[in-house]
Amino acid sequence: MGNLRRIFYISRADASLDGATVKDIVLRSQRSNRQLDVTGVLAHSGQHFAQVLEGTAENLAGLTNKIRLDKRHGQVTVLFDEPISKRDYADWSMGFLYDASLTEEIEKALSDSTHQPQDRDGTLAHKIFLHVSDLARP
Numbered sequence: 001m002g003n004l005r006r007i008f009y010i011s012r013a014d015a016s017l018d019g020a021t022v023k024d025i026v027l028r029s030q031r032s033n034r035q036l037d038v039t040g041v042l043a044h045s046g047q048h049f050a051q052v053l054e055g056t057a058e059n060l061a062g063l064t065n066k067i068r069l070d071k072r073h074g075q076v077t078v079l080f081d082e083p084i085s086k087r088d089y090a091d092w093s094m095g096f097l098y099d100a101s102l103t104e105e106i107e108k109a110l111s112d113s114t115h116q117p118q119d120r121d122g123t124l125a126h127k128i129f130l131h132v133s134d135l136a137r138p
């Protein structure tokens, strides 16, 4: 399939978000991503999200607009949006993992992006992406 892209973003979870809501987001995402042929993984640190989304540009555009507007999180910050030749998460309509060890890096990346873009070369973005990949495939 041509035109495949990967989007990786981080965000801050709404303070009132509870476990049942996160579970509901994951279950609904799995169902609707299957219909859109979107795959990926959602990582939750307790206070943040990091999400990999893979699919065609057309399918990702509509979905990321919805996700960006979702009040259950904020400061949605896209760390990369790039063409890919192959999916990393072909078997997961939306994998889920919880790991508090993501907190520090995501917090740093979110505060860098609002205060000063120290991460122009994307080093921290790649570090977080690799951290999520390692957690997803131990």
Ligand SMILES: Cc1cc2nc3c(=O)[nH]c(=O)nc-3n(C[C@H](O)[C@H](O)[C@H](O)COP(=O)(O)O)c2cc1C
Pocket (backbone or CB within 6 Å): 025, 028, 029, 030, 032, 033, 042, 049, 051, 063, 066, 067, 068, 070, 072, 073, 094
């Ligand atoms: C952190 C986070 C990740 C989300 N990921 C997805 C996703 O991968 N797929 C999806 O369909 N909705 C996802 N959602 C939910 C969407 O924002 C939105 O609520 C959903 O697409 C329902 O749209 P609808 O009202 O048009 O059915 C996510 C929400 C949050 C807060």
